[in-house]
Amino acid sequence: MPKITIIGSGNIGLSLAKGLLAKAYCQAEDITLTRRNIKQMNSEAERGFKLSDNNREAILRADIIVLAVLPQQLNQVLEQINGAIIAEQQLVVSVISGVSCKDIRLQLGDDIQVVRAMPNTAIAIGQSMTCIASDHATDHHMAEVTRLFETVGAVVTINEDLMTSATALCACGIAFFLRSIRAASQGGVEIGFHAHDALKMAVQTAKGAADLLLQMQSHPESEIDKVTSPKGCTIAGLNEMEHNGFSSAFIKGIKLSAERAGGLYKD
Ligand SMILES: NC(=O)C1=CN([C@@H]2O[C@H](COP(=O)(O)OP(=O)(O)OC[C@H]3O[C@@H](n4cnc5c(N)ncnc54)[C@H](O)[C@@H]3O)[C@@H](O)[C@H]2O)C=CC1
């Protein structure tokens, strides 16, 4: 079993650890979680994860070192672990938005193997869409990272210059789709359902829509055509949404998000 150290146990770091454990990729004791203050990590300790507030020590026995701090926290982490990584034995996986493999190798050394990964928080339940990329990693290392993230969702290998786009579409995308589900449930309340029921109905309907595309391998419009009866209520609702800029707002949001993702490290 590979030993993994996750530097930065916040939202995505913990989601990754929980997902890997839930899908039996490794045992809890194979994962070390680091954070500046580990006093509030009782539930993680109870699950059996190792905890550390010393990044340099925590990476010593790791096969895979995952960087999961905020972009503005990265330089401090790289200073702490600089010189302690064994290039031939250890692999660095960064999930940090806006930071290239080259940015990391510039500080850690050109011989260090770095792969970028962009998962989303559904990784906690094994349902992430994770994009991976590297400008130099060996096929062996890319296969290793693919195997890791396939345990907790779907994986697509992309060119590194598309990584900020993947951030917007897949990582931020979780929030965008969640907001659209909330909007649907709010509409449901206006037309007569209690909030709890409206949310349940909206969630299951959204899941059904996504599963239709996944299982039928079809295009959204061909599934929409099956719902829109002539002169019916679906097309009336859809067109009203479009007149109010639904698709346009979604597209503009994704574009701005991608633009912002590209500047997170440099700003
Ligand atoms: N939240 C998400 O859905 C996703 C986030 N990302 C990326 O992952 C990174 C982390 O994001 P979040 O988990 O949302 O942020 P977060 O703020 O929840 O987590 C960062 C964690 O790093 C810890 N930390 C800060 N400095 C540290 C240090 N020197 N040593 C050890 N731990 C330290 C903080 O205490 C915190 O727990 C960001 O770069 C973000 O762009 C990528 C994909 C999805």
Ligand SMILES: O=C(O)[C@@H]1CCC=N1
């Ligand atoms: O909002 C953010 O900056 C991070 C990156 C992707 C998801 N959350």
